[in-house]
Amino acid sequence: xxxxxxxxxxxxxxxxxxxxxxxxxxxxxxxxxxxxxxxxxxxxxxxxxxxxxxxxxxxxxxxxxxxxxxxxxxxxxxxxxxxxxxxxxxxxxxxxxxxxxxxxxxxxxxxxxxxxxxxxxxxxxxxxxxxxxxxxxxxxxxxxxxxxxxxxxxxxxxxxxxxxxxxxxxxxxxxxxxxxxxxxxxxxxxxxxxxxxxxxxxxxxxxxxxxxxxxxxxxxxxxxxxxxxxxxxxxxxxxxxxxxxxxxxxxxxxxxxxxxxxxxxxxxxxxxxxxxxxxxxxxxxxxxxxxxxxxxxxxxxxxxxxxxxxxxxxxxxxxxxxxxxxxxxxxxxxxxxxxxxxxxxxxxxxxxxxxxxxxxxxxxxxxxxxxxxxxxxxxxxxxxxxxxxxxxxxxxxxxxxxxxxxxxxxxxxxxxxxxxxxxxxxxxxxxxxxxxxxxxxxxxxx
Numbered sequence: 001x002x003x004x005x006x007x008x009x010x011x012x013x014x015x016x017x018x019x020x021x022x023x024x025x026x027x028x029x030x031x032x033x034x035x036x037x038x039x040x041x042x043x044x045x046x047x048x049x050x051x052x053x054x055x056x057x058x059x060x061x062x063x064x065x066x067x068x069x070x071x072x073x074x075x076x077x078x079x080x081x082x083x084x085x086x087x088x089x090x091x092x093x094x095x096x097x098x099x100x101x102x103x104x105x106x107x108x109x110x111x112x113x114x115x116x117x118x119x120x121x122x123x124x125x126x127x128x129x130x131x132x133x134x135x136x137x138x139x140x141x142x143x144x145x146x147x148x149x150x151x152x153x154x155x156x157x158x159x160x161x162x163x164x165x166x167x168x169x170x171x172x173x174x175x176x177x178x179x180x181x182x183x184x185x186x187x188x189x190x191x192x193x194x195x196x197x198x199x200x201x202x203x204x205x206x207x208x209x210x211x212x213x214x215x216x217x218x219x220x221x222x223x224x225x226x227x228x229x230x231x232x233x234x235x236x237x238x239x240x241x242x243x244x245x246x247x248x249x250x251x252x253x254x255x256x257x258x259x260x261x262x263x264x265x266x267x268x269x270x271x272x273x274x275x276x277x278x279x280x281x282x283x284x285x286x287x288x289x290x291x292x293x294x295x296x297x298x299x300x301x302x303x304x305x306x307x308x309x310x311x312x313x314x315x316x317x318x319x320x321x322x323x324x325x326x327x328x329x330x331x332x333x334x335x336x337x338x339x340x341x342x343x344x345x346x347x348x349x350x351x352x353x354x355x356x357x358x359x360x361x362x363x364x365x366x367x368x369x370x371x372x373x374x375x376x377x378x379x380x381x382x383x384x385x386x387x388x389x390x391x392x393x394x395x396x397x398x399x400x401x402x403x404x405x406x407x408x409x410x411x412x413x414x415x416x417x418x419x420x421x422x423x424x425x426x427x428x429x430x431x432x433x434x435x436x437x438x439x440x441x442x443x444x445x446x
Contacts, residue, residue: 005369035155164226171376270384312357325371
């Protein structure tokens with residue numbers, strides 16, 4: 001959200017929530033951005049229960065057009081896990097995913113099932129836009145007998161990179177080219193699911209590729225694992241050179257993630273939602289050094305090169321960390337000790353890996369606003385694994401008047417009588433719990 005932080009949609013960071021029975025329209029200019037994105041609720045774990053969907057920005061002058069023939073709604077594949085119980089209950093009792101879905105369709109334990117089908121014509125090339133819209137699971141994605149070519153990652157075009165399969169963590173997106181050059185027939189689309197680093201063993205055939213003219217039957221194909229497995233972003237080269245090259249960072253920040261009792265801690269503090277959205281605090285002229293929640297807001301001056309290092313090994317990882325308001329360069333990734341300042345991968349969700357890793361990212365503070373950095377395993381975000389970078393508050397106030405509709409969100413929320421407590425946060429084996437959202441918040445207008 002370039003210079004429009006009020007449209008970012010993160011409850012208690014950039015707005016009050018949209019109350020039950022009310023509505024809100026987001027209005028923003030995408031500028032020069034194109035690529036594969038998605039939208040979802042940022043209130044408790046609502047998106048785990050289905051409040052989410054793809055958001056694709058198409059480019060009429062797409063420089064990647066030479067690599068594919070078809071790219072439309074039929075080639076969007078949104079992957080997620082399915083837990084048979086509502087997310088607050090599933091979280092409380094540490095329920096693991098029982099099924100996978102593609103575009104909302106998948107297998108169940110209760111009989112027959114309908115699976116998503118990708119129809120293809122022999123000889124055509126298809127741009128599949130893959131979205132991990134899950135709130136827990138990572139996926140190892142592949143298609144029987146069809147190598148793939150990666151051409152986009154998290155909204156950023158990359159030089160074509162052939163793979164046999166690839167890993168996707170929650171929140172991450174890839175565009176891959178499927179060349180329909182195999183024998184006419186039907187083929188399985190597969191994804192192995194891992195949850196907190198553990199493989200969940202059930203049928204990995206989650207959707208199908210169906211060649212025109214083939215019988216309307218389920219595939220009988222099997223997958224032969226290749227050697228070209230994309231496990232992380234290393235090796236994916238953006239079309240554009242590094243914006244920062246080997247410049248020395250102006251500000252270096254180390255984020256240490258640990259766990260205590262029923263909370264995650266970032267540099268010793270859990271993120272607990274404030275009573276007043278951080279953006280609203282800024283617009284009211286709060287002391288930048290006193291923004292709440294205390295200890296979870298880091299001030300950043302404008303036009304500085306920021307370098308963030310996140311050591312791996314935190315409990316129940318690996319943790320996919322997502323930054324709002326910016327794409328970033330991954331100058332050191334998972335399973336690497338090398339730093340790449342020349343042509344580093346660019347994305348907005350990166351796995352922090354395991355013990356011994358020290359994932360390092362870079363971005364420039366050219367977009368005023370309070371930007372959330374959080375784990376995209378939504379249960380972990382609910383447990384406090386987040387921090388906010390408040391980017392040049394004085395510039396935020398200088399952007400001018402904010403929409404009345406945005407201001408009205410807090411007034412409507414204040415007047416709402418019910419539904420303000422959402423989910424009880426309880427880790428297995430812990431006796432205590434807490435509510436993340438305090439009923440009511442001060443109206444915008446003094």
